[in-house]
Amino acid sequence: MNTQVQLNSTRISVLSIPKDKYWMFTSPILQLLHQEASKYPSNDSDTESSDDESSVNDYSDTDSSSDHEGTTHSNASGHINGTHGTHGLHGTGANGHIGLSSPIDNTSKQTNSIDQVNVSESDEDYTTEDSSDDEMNYFFHIAFTPQECTVMCDSTVMGSIFAEPLKTCKQLDNSQVKLLDDEFITLQVDSSDGYDNSSKVLSLTKPLSTNNIPLFFLSTHFGDIVLIPESSKEKVVDILTSKNFEFSNLSNSYINVQDQGSHTIETAKLDGGASPNLDIEQRAFDLFQQANVSPIINKSTKLLLTGARSSEASRTLLKTAQILASTDIQSVYFPQYFAITRTSLNEVSLLLPKSSELRGRLGFPSKCIIGSTQDAIIPITIDLHALPLDTTGIVAGLASKLLSGSKKKSQIPLEMSYLSMAKAGIVMIPQEDVELVSNILREDVTRQLVDPIDSLRLE
Numbered sequence: 001m002n003t004q005v006q007l008n009s010t011r012i013s014v015l016s017i018p019k020d021k022y023w024m025f026t027s028p029i030l031q032l033l034h035q036e037a038s039k040y041p042s043n044d045s046d047t048e049s050s051d052d053e054s055s056v057n058d059y060s061d062t063d064s065s066s067d068h069e070g071t072t073h074s075n076a077s078g079h080i081n082g083t084h085g086t087h088g089l090h091g092t093g094a095n096g097h098i099g100l101s102s103p104i105d106n107t108s109k110q111t112n113s114i115d116q117v118n119v120s121e122s123d124e125d126y127t128t129e130d131s132s133d134d135e136m137n138y139f140f141h142i143a144f145t146p147q148e149c150t151v152m153c154d155s156t157v158m159g160s161i162f163a164e165p166l167k168t169c170k171q172l173d174n175s176q177v178k179l180l181d182d183e184f185i186t187l188q189v190d191s192s193d194g195y196d197n198s199s200k201v202l203s204l205t206k207p208l209s210t211n212n213i214p215l216f217f218l219s220t221h222f223g224d225i226v227l228i229p230e231s232s233k234e235k236v237v238d239i240l241t242s243k244n245f246e247f248s249n250l251s252n253s254y255i256n257v258q259d260q261g262s263h264t265i266e267t268a269k270l271d272g273g274a275s276p277n278l279d280i281e282q283r284a285f286d287l288f289q290q291a292n293v294s295p296i297i298n299k300s301t302k303l304l305l306t307g308a309r310s311s312e313a314s315r316t317l318l319k320t321a322q323i324l325a326s327t328d329i330q331s332v333y334f335p336q337y338f339a340i341t342r343t344s345l346n347e348v349s350l351l352l353p354k355s356s357e358l359r360g361r362l363g364f365p366s367k368c369i370i371g372s373t374q375d376a377i378i379p380i381t382i383d384l385h386a387l388p389l390d391t392t393g394i395v396a397g398l399a400s401k402l403l404s405g406s407k408k409k410s411q412i413p414l415e416m417s418y419l420s421m422a423k424a425g426i427v428m429i430p431q432e433d434v435e436l437v438s439n440i441l442r443e444d445v446t447r448q449l450v451d452p453i454d455s456l457r458l459e
Contacts, residue, residue: 018149
């Protein structure tokens with residue numbers, strides 16, 4: 001069983017935006033989505049047909065809209081699809097642009113309107129020689145949680161299209177909006193068998209966390225991504241090679257051909273003889289106690305980690321832009337959790353509500369996505385606002401505790417997915433494992449878990 005790690009050289013910047021300040025960044029986020037969509041052949045983005053329009057109401061799944069995902073209101077479809085016009089999500093407005101209706105249009109707060117950020121081939125190219133020559137510069141990530149929006153993209157792009165609102169925030173002394181000082185590069189983790197990936201990702205990243213390297217964990221429908229500081233690249237390579245990873249010129253990646261079933265990385269001793277499991281777990285939970293925070297299991301929030309069909313990649317980006325342009329992200333009509341991540345030209349991953357009705361209202365019915373629509377995942381969140389931005393080992397420590405605890409109670413490996421925000425760590429678990437994970441956390445967290453509905457829902 002081989003674990004393969006591809007190290008990509010494109011420098012990535014990370015921007016954290018509180019939800020109540022998101023309106024200041026609507027225009028550059030839409031510009032990012034439109035310019036990234038313009039990288040596709042024109043026939044991919046120009047063929048949005050009536051089939052897509054009718055698909056908004058295609059609820060082919062068997063799950064019920066009664067799932068509580070922060071957006072379920074009986075009249076929600078009226079606000080998104082029809083009350084302000086007959087075109088709904090895919091209709092064309094008077095200005096000739098594709099639009100989506102909602103009670104509040106955030107773009108009214110922008111100096112630039114949606115018309116001005118729709119990008120054509122004639123617009124100025126924001127890429128530089130450094131980024132345009134890198135075949136992996138397709139990566140970007142936009143994610144929303146109840147409290148925060150995090151944007152990750154090419155640093156050149158960030159410095160170009162996000163410059164004005166960042167300048168405004170600085171002038172207003174708004175410290176809540178934070179562009180991280182570090183630039184990051186991505187590690188893409190692939191496994192030859194796809195089994196017990198949670199253990200393999202943790203085995204890879206524990207040595208990095210125990211060496212105080214800040215990490216962002218992202219799971220997509222296609223694999224796992226770990227962002228590391230670009231300044232720590234040499235240190236990361238040294239750690240990989242010390243853990244039996246060898247660089248392969250053939251695949252342009254680091255490969256560990258060692259039998260992962262032996263868990264030699266996972267159980268290896270650190271300097272001083274301590275188990276990396278116990279060390280990283282204890283450190284994480286000590287930080288929780290010091291900051292007076294605890295992991296919160298959002299039992300009522302059911303999500304899908306899915307992907308767009310390769311032929312729908314460009315349209316998925318444009319559809320996301322339509323949603324963000326015309327929906328108040330703090331309203332009940334926008335999902336509490338939503339993410340779009342592109343790892344390569346034709347690999348676009350989505351974090352969506354499980355409810356087919358909610359997905360349909362957004363414009364992502366089952367026939368437009370890939371993967372199971374029944375395998376719901378539940379987010380476990382850790383509020384990191386009280387901790388320094390460069391705090392390390394939080395997600396790895398929690399995930400390690402859940403993994404080691406599950407092995408004591410079940411012979412089936414616990415599968416986990418990740419969504420690291422700048423000011424929150426999120427580990428997502430299968431719905432059927434909620435009780436198991438709850439029991440594990442009760443054994444280690446002294447404070448009683450807070451009801452996620454009361455603690456996280458925005459009014």
